[in-house]
Amino acid sequence: MSHPAAPLSTPPSAALSGAASRPAPNDPGAPTSAELLDFVRHAATDKELIASLPLDPDGRTWLRLEGPRGSEAWLIGWPPGTGTGWHDHAESLGAFATAEGKLTENSLAVRLPASGWNTLELNDGVDRQRHLGAGQSRAFGRHHVHEVLNESPVEHAVSVHAYYPPLPLMRRFSRSGAVLRVEQVERPEDWQ
DSSP states (O other), X not given: OOOOOOOOSSOXXXXXXXXXXXXOTTOTTSOOHHXXXXXXXXXXXXXXXXXXXXXXXXXXXXXXXXXXXXXXXXEEEEOTTOBOOEEOOTTOEEEEEEEESEXXXXXXXXXXXXXXXXXXXXXXXXXXXXXXXTTOEEEEOTTXXXXXXXXXXXXXXXXXXXXXXXXXXXXXXXXXXXXXXXXXXXXXXXXX
């Protein structure tokens, strides 16, 4: 059901197969956002699963999980003060649930173009922030741009994440005020 935990120096998607084997996002056999959300909520209440994740005081750790109907799923440990940086999940739907601690999600309430840009100036009012304590969860659609943070100075957080289709790519962004800039595009072959 899982892989050994290791620091997240590369995205957890490093174990994915090539894009040609991924089902299309509108495949009738694909899990829905609601199914992904149900999966992460259920997994986040599995005390034995949560306890199986070794926690590292200096870096995020993870375990790969079997997600519903071909989805990609991860159990992730967040030391105090860690985060993902701004990124998206391309064409993948996603969901995550906090099992322990508290996570903050900063997101943009705007759909960004899928390609053809390197720098965008964001309009006022697009920033959203959610605090997800233990037992709280959320789902998101394709092209969702966010960053996830454990802002606690002392407490680890643990969360469960699921994506479908398995991540075809991730764009990583830098942000300075209203300016969002593409810094890196990562594909599964880059993670192997």
